[in-house]
Amino acid sequence: MKFSSISEAINKGKGKVAVRGWIYRERGSNKFKFLSLRDSTEIIQIILDRKNFEKQWKEIDSLQIEASVEIVGEIKKDSRAPTGYEIKANQIKIIGLSDKFPITKDLNEELLGDRRHLWIRSRKMTSIMKIRSTVMQSFRDYFREQGFYEFQTPIIIPGGAEEGPTMFELNYYEKKMYLAQTWQLYAEAAMYGLEKIYGIAPTFRAEKSRTSRHLSEFWMAEMEVAWIGLDELINYAEDMTKYIIKKVLKNNKKELEILGRDSKKLTPALKKKFPRITYDDALKLLKTKKKLKVPWGKDLRTIEEEKLMELYDTPIFVTHYPKEAMAFYKPKDKNNPKVSRCFDMLGPEGSGELIGGSERDIDVDELKKSLKSQGEKLEDYKYYFDINKYGAIPHAGFGLGPERLIRWICGLNSVREAIAFPRTMTRYSP
Numbered sequence: 001m002k003f004s005s006i007s008e009a010i011n012k013g014k015g016k017v018a019v020r021g022w023i024y025r026e027r028g029s030n031k032f033k034f035l036s037l038r039d040s041t042e043i044i045q046i047i048l049d050r051k052n053f054e055k056q057w058k059e060i061d062s063l064q065i066e067a068s069v070e071i072v073g074e075i076k077k078d079s080r081a082p083t084g085y086e087i088k089a090n091q092i093k094i095i096g097l098s099d100k101f102p103i104t105k106d107l108n109e110e111l112l113g114d115r116r117h118l119w120i121r122s123r124k125m126t127s128i129m130k131i132r133s134t135v136m137q138s139f140r141d142y143f144r145e146q147g148f149y150e151f152q153t154p155i156i157i158p159g160g161a162e163e164g165p166t167m168f169e170l171n172y173y174e175k176k177m178y179l180a181q182t183w184q185l186y187a188e189a190a191m192y193g194l195e196k197i198y199g200i201a202p203t204f205r206a207e208k209s210r211t212s213r214h215l216s217e218f219w220m221a222e223m224e225v226a227w228i229g230l231d232e233l234i235n236y237a238e239d240m241t242k243y244i245i246k247k248v249l250k251n252n253k254k255e256l257e258i259l260g261r262d263s264k265k266l267t268p269a270l271k272k273k274f275p276r277i278t279y280d281d282a283l284k285l286l287k288t289k290k291k292l293k294v295p296w297g298k299d300l301r302t303i304e305e306e307k308l309m310e311l312y313d314t315p316i317f318v319t320h321y322p323k324e325a326m327a328f329y330k331p332k333d334k335n336n337p338k339v340s341r342c343f344d345m346l347g348p349e350g351s352g353e354l355i356g357g358s359e360r361d362i363d364v365d366e367l368k369k370s371l372k373s374q375g376e377k378l379e380d381y382k383y384y385f386d387i388n389k390y391g392a393i394p395h396a397g398f399g400l401g402p403e404r405l406i407r408w409i410c411g412l413n414s415v416r417e418a419i420a421f422p423r424t425m426t427r428y429s430p
């Protein structure tokens with residue numbers, strides 16, 4: 001008989017079915033064995049009546065959680081069963097026995113981290129990974145629908161990127177090289193050929209922050225566009241975020257439920273326009289509404305972003321940060337040279353900065369000045385200056401941190417839960 005997935009079997013609802021998967025729960029008596037069987041799609045209750053399995057009973061009786069089995073039987077509705085259906089088994093074939101599964105209810109994050117290769121099978125992790133899959137695919141779909149090309153850049157780079165001190169070094173044939181911190185600078189070179197591009201790639205930052213929003217290896221979903229300025233860039237960011245959330249709400253209702261996520265928390269982001277405020281406005285709001293005084297000139301810290309976001313139920317855009325605190329490629333605003341033409345999109349519920357983006361400085365002298373003041377070596381950026389010598393045009397782009405977005409969408413405690421095998425200062429195995 002042909003196997004169906006558990007969810008296909010449930011959709012069929014009656015008659016003979018063949019399913020296979022792993023034992024999720026088990027309990028038994030002298031006369032019956034009850035199994036919950038899971039596959040990637042669903043869970044279903046299986047009942048085995050001892051009188052039909054006398055020869056196999058010893059084996060069946062000793063089955064442990066995570067053993068893999070094939071079942072043929074009759075499916076029927078049963079309101080007492082956890083997913084509303086039950087299969088009365090006629091045949092069982094044991095495929096892989098299981099040792100005592102080392103994951104129990106009371107494990108803390110550290111111990112679950114050590115057993116991540118097994119924890120990844122849990123309903124929680126598989127639900128998160130399904131939502132992650134939707135987020136990644138929707139990012140691609142959105143930009144593809146807008147006429148963008150997917151573009152890839154090197155991960156091993158000779159130096160020169162976002163912020164020098166946070167680069168991971170690499171021994172490259174006895175030469176010092178680094179792991180990429182962003183796709184952007186190479187993407188800008190390619191923008192001159194392709195005009196509208198996007199990419200998703202692993203990104204590495206040796207940041208010494210042990211927070212719920214920092215990973216040392218994460219993924220960045222970036223885009224770069226020719227001929228646009230800050231407002232149009234922000235339009236893309238808002239439109240894309242809405243697109244992704246809409247897709248998750250459509251495709252992953254069940255997963256959000258499993259995670260206990262109240263999806264109503266996400267709907268304001270679909271219905272409302274995201275507020276756009278300047279850095280100066282943000283400082284004023286913090287002062288008047290949150291009694292928090294931030295000296296002008298500093299980037300917003302986690303605590304300040306969190307306090308500010310208590311005022312909103314959708315993501316917001318904060319624009320025009322102080323030029324001095326920003327990466328070298330963010331250009332100053334002609335009307336107010338103390339600020340730069342950039343934005344951060346902050347997420348609600350403590351999710352922090354989800355997207356960072358800006359117009360790009362095409363004035364080589366300005367670029368050199370900023371780099372020098374940040375203590376960077378100009379020779380690392382030779383190719384980047386060169387790009388701007390041949391028909392430089394206004395352009396802009398942004399980078400989204402999928403782990404942070406997924407954390408918010410799923411309502412997770414930390415970005416560490418939003419990636420299969422997290423890498424942080426203290427967590428690097430399995």
Ligand code: 4AD
Pocket residue numbers: 162181182183184205207213214215216218220222223353354355356357358397398399400401402403404415
């Ligand atoms: O704001 P960032 O540093 O921007 C850039 O790297 C630009 N070059 C992007 C661009 O314009 N193409 O990083 C972008 C996003 C952040 O908003 C955040 O969501 C995420 O990447 N991010 C991290 N996520 C997890 N762990 C970390 N350590 C992260 N650092 C940044």
Ligand code: MG
Pocket residue numbers: 344353355356
């Ligand atoms: Mg940033």
